[in-house]
Every structure is written in structure tokens, then in C-alpha cells.
Amino acid sequence: MSRFFTERLRELVPYTPGEQPRDMQYIKLNTNESPFPPSPAVLEAVARESGRLQLYSDPNCRNLTNRLAELYGVSPRQVILTNGSDEVLNFAFQAFADEAHPLAFPDVTYGFYPVFAALNGIPYEEIPLKEDFSIDPADYIGIGKTIVIANPNAPTGLCLSLAEIEQILQSNPNNVVIIDEAYVDFGAESAVGLVDRYENLLVVQTFSKSRSMAGARLGFGIGSPALISDLHTVRYSTNPYNVNRMTEAAGEAALRENDYYMQNCRAICQNREATAKGLRQMGFEVLESRANFLFARSEAIGGECLYQQLKQRGILVRYFSKKRIEDFVRITVGTAEQMEILLNTVKKILEETTP
Ligand SMILES: *Cc1c(COP(=O)(O)O)cnc(C)c1O
Secondary structure, three states: OOOOOOHHHOOOOOOOOOOOOOOOOOEEOOOOOOOOOOOHHHHHHHHHHHOOOOOOOOOOOHHHHHHHHHHHOOOHHHEEEEOHHHHHHHHHHHHHOEOOEOEEEEOOOOOHHHHHHHHOOOOEEEEOOOOOOOOOHHHHOOOOOEEEEEOOOOOOOOOOOHHHHHHHHHHOOOOOEEEEOOOHHHOOOOOHHHOOOOOOEEEEEEOOOOOOOHHHOOEEEEEOHHHHHHHHHHHHOOOOOOOOHHHHHHHHHHHHOHHHHHHHHHHHHHHHHHHHHHHHHOOOEEOOOOOOEEEEEEOOEOHHHHHHHHHHOOEEOEOOOOOOOOOEEEEEOOOHHHHHHHHHHHHHHHHHHOO
């Protein structure tokens, strides 16, 4: 740290992204990327657009905004596009939370929430999940704070129902409720249909997981026109060109081939169920995931040990050294072949470590 780093940020603990190792080819099941490549139309669109890189991108991303609005049945004034959904989350924290509107989110959830809160000097409360790792909606009823909930939650994969989300929205009319739907395309119910009824609802989604575009950085928020207008104010005060030309073109092409991506999601859901079954047969407890990952633990082996053993054998999964979840590993659901290798490898590890 330099002696110039401001007092305010000295204590900031940054987010730790999942490993992206370069030492060898791993089966990468640690950052919830899609195992499927982008569709050919996306590759063509990126190549075409790259010839115009001397020009700034459209600060309003009108083409993609209109297409997204159409697909999700909202007005373009209800959509904001960002550099990954991490960016819209950061904008939303800046726009809708402060000392007077502190944040509330689960104690076990996406690791970026406390980081963005700290970066922006926003106080936050971490509300413990229930014993079974689910969110208790009652904890958020009338709480009078700016709420952020990942639905499905990460890294548990568990969901709230839309009725439960509605109760939270209704009981906190003076606070924004952010529903982070990074994994919604893998089998949860989206809250997008509620945005016209609740002016305090902001739904956040991403192209990183279900649409095979983690490396392009594209996310979006959907909410009431007034909420979205506030987010544009923050965006124009940060970086009006936050979505680059190639990414906007890639996003448009991806939406034109929505069926391809939704079919990939169905394949991942099938692989998820088969893998969960295989793990349970080996004695694992596996939470009921509606995402493209599984959160699992076994009494026979600790989370960190399983992570290390898998890594040695060329498979990367995610382990969190955090109280309550240190027995677990989070396994991204990949192709059927990858999951078969995973199950066989776990089986071998268990045989070797338990006499
Ligand atoms: C992956 C993820 C995001 C953000 O991903 P981006 O790549 O920035 O769009 C947001 N929320 C959760 C819960 C995630 O898992």
C-alpha cells in the first residue's frame, strides 16, 4: 500500500475472483461459466464490429436495449445495460443505499455485495441464512433497508418464490429491493414480471452464465423508468461508454439466437440433476440447486481437502474458507462428459482417503 492511499479505502478488502490458472488445462468447474461456446452469430457480430473500433460505442446501447426490452416485455426506459452485472450492482448500491438506507443481504451470498458496500462507504447488515441454508423471507419483512438478494442465491443455489419476493417488496415500500438473477435461466422464476407493479424493484441479470459471455462483460438491470433513470445518472457520471461496441453487438446476436442458449440451459439442468444424484449416491449432502452449480458436502472429506484433491487431478471447483460453509465445495455444472469425469474422480478420492 502506498502512503497516498486514502484513509477511507485503507481497510478495503477486495473481491477474490475464482482462480483462472495458466499452468495447465483444468476441467474448470469453479467460476460458473458456461461450458458451451457463444453461437456462431455472436462470433460473426464481434468480428464485424471490431472493424469500427475507432468509434466510441453508443452510450445508450439503443439497439441492444430495444431488443432486450422486447424480449422481456418491458419498455426500453426500463432497461439499463452495464459492463457485467457487477457494474449495475455497484451503480445500484451507489444510487439507492447510504447511511440513511443501509444495505441488508444474507450472510452467505455473493461475495461482491460486502465489497461494493465497503467501497462506497455504505453500512450493511448480514442476515444469517436458516440452518438449512435457505433465506427466511420473514427476516426481510418491513426491515426498512435497501435489500439485495441473489435469487437463486449463490453459492447455495436455493430460491425464494415470487410470492415471497412480493411480500418483501410490499413491506419495504420506501426502500429499493434488488433481486440479482444471475442464475435465473437455470430454473428459477424471474421477478421481471413484477417491475410494473413495484416501483422499488430492481431486477439484475447477466449474459455471463446462461448466455456464454462471461468474457464479454454484459449485464443489465430492469426496473421502473424512474429507478433506471437514476442508474443512468450514476452511469453517465462514471463511464457513459461502459458497454463496448463488440459486446453490444455480441449481446444483440445472442438474443437473436435465444433458443440456442435456452437449450444449453436445459442441458445444464439435466447434467445438474444427474450429478446431484451421483453425488448423493456417494453420500454427499447436495442442496437443491436451481442454478448452474451444485453446493455439496460430505462427512467423509472436508471442503478444502476435496478442493485440493480435485485440483491435483486437474479439476477446479470453488471452496470458500468461510464459517458455516467450509465443509462445502461449489461445483459448476459443465458438459455431461465433464460431470462424468468429476463423479469418477470424486469416487476415487473417497476410496483413497477413507479406508
Ligand atoms: C456471476 C454473478 C454476478 C455477476 O457476474 P457478471 O459477470 O459481472 O455479470 C452477479 N451476481 C451473482 C450472484 C453472480 O454469481
